[in-house]
Amino acid sequence: MAGRWMNLGQYNARGVRGADALGAGIENMVTGIHSPADTDRGIAARLRYLTASTAGYAAMERAGVTVTPRTLFAWLAEERMPNAANRRRLDAAYWDLRRHNVAADLKRRLAVRGGTRVEIDPVDQTAVDRRHRRDLATRRLTVRPRHWNAAVDAWLADDDEALDAVWDDVIHDLGSDYDSYSYISSLGWHA
Structure with missing residues (x-):
């Protein structure tokens, strides 16, 4: 990280690390x-998405969803509803899989016409x-x-x-x- 703002806030300046703003964007x-994941419709949609591929089952495993096939079939048939802990895990698995599935599309969208124009607002x-x-x-x-390719890869890996x-x-x-923009107030783009 560039070091000009090592004591950000010493004189009451406010901002976020540029890398954090990039990741959030x-x-x-x-x-x-x-x-929402706590509704019947929300959990049914997440289950359909997660059970449509082997990657979805892997995402559920990473999120700690460990149920018998019988229980999973009952959830899919909407005969039973997952408990609150499993709903949270299914939601985490859904977003994990969603992030992985859209990464290639994000790279393509951000690279259109030689790159995406961004606006950086200083601290x-x-x-x-x-x-x-x-x-x-x-x-x-x-x-x-x-x-953009490196940024999306780093974001996907949660590599700060x-x-x-x-x-x-x-x-x-x-x-x-450039060092004056290590910390910024906002970063915006349209892609």
Whole structure:
């Protein structure tokens, strides 16, 4: 991570690590079932999605869903409802599988036309005394496909260090003041 903001907040500046904003932005692109996991409809939809592939069964296993085939068939037939703990596990398994299934599509969407244009808003300095404020402006740049591929891979693996390295590569394109964007107030794009 770039180090210019090592004591972020010392003068009341507010922001988040750029890598965290990048990961959150990718996460927000993942859509899925809108019905909550504690409803009959929501759990039925999750079960259909998870039981449609061997990857779904693997996701359930990773999430700790361990039931007999008889119980699983009863859930699928909606004869029985999973208990609260299993509903949480099924929801976690659903989102885990969903993230893995959409990763390739995210890379494709973000790499269209040579990369996706992002807008980086600098840290919020409204509470910082004027003499300590830095002259920072909203920056716009095109993030290249190689960065997006690495960012999606790091996000999928929950690898904060790799995501931080990707963010450092991205802001390096800002020139001499890239280090001022280690922490930001927001990051936005449309893909």
